[in-house]
Amino acid sequence: MRHITYTLTLLATTLLAAPLFASAAGVNIGALTPYSNGIVNLINGVLVPVLFAIAFLYFIWGVYKYFILGADNETKRDEGRTFILYGLIGFVVILSVWGLVDIISKTFGLLPGGDATNTYGISTPTI
Numbered sequence: 001m002r003h004i005t006y007t008l009t010l011l012a013t014t015l016l017a018a019p020l021f022a023s024a025a026g027v028n029i030g031a032l033t034p035y036s037n038g039i040v041n042l043i044n045g046v047l048v049p050v051l052f053a054i055a056f057l058y059f060i061w062g063v064y065k066y067f068i069l070g071a072d073n074e075t076k077r078d079e080g081r082t083f084i085l086y087g088l089i090g091f092v093v094i095l096s097v098w099g100l101v102d103i104i105s106k107t108f109g110l111l112p113g114g115d116a117t118n119t120y121g122i123s124t125p126t127i
Contacts, residue, residue, distance in 0.1 A: 040105045044098070051094045059087025 062083025070076030 036108070040101060043101050048094060048098050051090070055087050055090035055094060058090060059084060062087055 062080045062085075064080070065083055066077055066080025070078075070080050
C-alpha cells in the first residue's frame with residue numbers, strides 16, 4: 001500500500017509539473033528578477049547579520065565558560081571548548097552560505113535594489 005501511495009504521489013507531481021517544464025523556454029526571466037532580488041536582499045540584509053550575531057554570542061559564551069566559569073572546573077572548560085568550536089563552525093557555515101549567495105547573484109546578474117543586468121551579452125528571451 002505504501003509503495004502504491006508513493007508511486008501515485010510521484011506520478012501526480014510529475015503530471016502537474018510537466019507544463020512548467022514544457023514552457024520553460026518561454027518564461028520571462030525579467031518578471032522573476034524582482035522576487036529573486038528581494039530574496040537576495042533579505043538574506044544579505046537581515047538573515048546573515050542575525051546569524052552572525054547569534055554565532056558571535058555563542059562564541060563569546062563559550063569563551064566565558066572556558067576562561068571564567070571553568071577556571072577550576074575541567075567539565076566547564078570542556079563545555080566552553082565545545083561552545084567555542086561550534087561558534088567557529090557557525091562562522092564558517094555562515095560565511096560559506098553568504099559567499100554562495102554572492103556567487104549566485106553575480107552569476108545571474110542580480111544587483112541590490114531590484115535591477116537586473118545582463119553582463120554576459122546573452123539576450124534574455126521574452127514572451
